[in-house]
Amino acid sequence: MNSLMTKPMKRNIDLLVIGAGMAGLCAATYAQKAGRKVVVIDKGRGLGGRMATRRISGATFDHGAQFVTARHPRFAALLEEARAAGAATEWCKGFSGNPDGHPRWRGTPGMTAIARYLALSLEIVQERQVTALRLNGNDWNAEMADGETWSASAVILTAPVPQSLVLLDKGGVTLSAEMMQRLSAIKYERCLAVMAVLDGPSGLPAPGGFAPESGPIAWIADNQLKGVSVEPAITLHATHEFSIAHWDKDREETARLLLDAAAPWLSAGVKTAQVHGWRFSKPMQVDAQTCAIISSEPPLILAGDAFCGSRVEGAALSGWASVEAVLASNPQ
Numbered sequence: 001m002n003s004l005m006t007k008p009m010k011r012n013i014d015l016l017v018i019g020a021g022m023a024g025l026c027a028a029t030y031a032q033k034a035g036r037k038v039v040v041i042d043k044g045r046g047l048g049g050r051m052a053t054r055r056i057s058g059a060t061f062d063h064g065a066q067f068v069t070a071r072h073p074r075f076a077a078l079l080e081e082a083r084a085a086g087a088a089t090e091w092c093k094g095f096s097g098n099p100d101g102h103p104r105w106r107g108t109p110g111m112t113a114i115a116r117y118l119a120l121s122l123e124i125v126q127e128r129q130v131t132a133l134r135l136n137g138n139d140w141n142a143e144m145a146d147g148e149t150w151s152a153s154a155v156i157l158t159a160p161v162p163q164s165l166v167l168l169d170k171g172g173v174t175l176s177a178e179m180m181q182r183l184s185a186i187k188y189e190r191c192l193a194v195m196a197v198l199d200g201p202s203g204l205p206a207p208g209g210f211a212p213e214s215g216p217i218a219w220i221a222d223n224q225l226k227g228v229s230v231e232p233a234i235t236l237h238a239t240h241e242f243s244i245a246h247w248d249k250d251r252e253e254t255a256r257l258l259l260d261a262a263a264p265w266l267s268a269g270v271k272t273a274q275v276h277g278w279r280f281s282k283p284m285q286v287d288a289q290t291c292a293i294i295s296s297e298p299p300l301i302l303a304g305d306a307f308c309g310s311r312v313e314g315a316a317l318s319g320w321a322s323v324e325a326v327l328a329s330n331p332q
């Protein structure tokens with residue numbers, strides 16, 4: 001192909017969902033059941049976004065969301081479906097020192113299994129980054145990093161809000177002052193996550209997760225006790241304050257500092273460790289609406305955990321709410 005030619009547009013998409021995290025996958029499955037032709041696009045290699053599972057040296061780690069809780073009956077029903085399909089199970093009913101009796105769910109084997117279950121019936125395009133969203137007549141154009149442009153009658157955008165705002169800005173989408181103020185107020189915590197393969201059982205008590213009351217560590221999980229990893233493997237989540245202070249520092253040194261802080265709870269040595277930085281870990285404040293309607297004609301909706309609660313369940317509820325907004329403004 002002549003390198004000067006623009007790549008062809010992909011057309012006939014009723015709804016383009018940007019992001020294959022919980023919000024995007026719940027939105028896409030719901031819209032598809034409502035009869036829409038849906039395509040999901042994600043820049044990542046895996047599914048699930050912040051509901052992430054990774055393998056290192058034969059060990060498996062949940063290094064983003066650790067568990068899921070269900071307060072809303074619709075989300076509880078989804079977890080039951082995932083359980084019936086072998087993609088989710090109850091981990092425990094609370095953690096050391098605080099067993100409150102409320103079920104904590106996990107994916108089987110890891111958290112991404114829930115995303116993979118939701119993705120089964122969907123058309124999902126991975127490793128494609130959207131760089132701008134632009135209005136084009138009665139459609140939205142999603143411009144990709146590789147130069148391709150996709151056109152859709154409606155778009156649901158589920159990236160963390162600051163990233164979504166960049167896509168709108170690059171595509172010349174102007175927001176009202178009120179909407180801009182509302183969305184730019186949504187800030188996120190950062191989280192440095194250490195994944196460490198151990199040379200023996202961690203020594204953490206069952207069920208393998210707890211939140212220290214002080215120090216640089218917000219959360220410690222034993223992926224082996226949890227049932228995620230065959231090999232002994234722990235995940236450490238640093239506090240927001242520690243993560244901000246060490247974000248640009250050497251990651252090996254950061255891992256060492258956090259593993260030293262975890263040492264009083266560990267009875268095994270570390271074979272190898274890696275650090276992952278979550279720049280947009282959890283929203284610090286949640287918007288008052290279930291999603292943000294940027295345009296209703298043609299529909300462009302922002303959804304995700306910033307709208308219905310800073311958890312996996314909140315992301316799911318916001319994804320469903322965003323589809324209601326599309327169906328209301330664009331009935332077929």
Ligand SMILES: Cc1cc2nc3c(=O)[nH]c(=O)nc-3n(C[C@H](O)[C@H](O)[C@H](O)COP(=O)(O)OP(=O)(O)OC[C@H]3O[C@@H](n4cnc5c(N)ncnc54)[C@H](O)[C@@H]3O)c2cc1C
Binds near residue numbers: 051163167282306
């Ligand atoms: C360390 C950590 C621990 C957590 N612990 C818990 C917990 O125990 N329980 C709980 O309920 N929640 C927890 N959470 C929060 C939970 O993970 C999130 O609330 C939820 O997963 C958010 O889902 P989402 O779909 O809104 O966003 P995401 O999961 O972030 O999905 C957004 C998707 O959009 C994609 N994307 C972004 N920009 C683009 C682009 N330009 N082009 C294409 N694709 C793009 C991303 O790749 C991503 O897959 C935790 C989060 C972190 C980081």
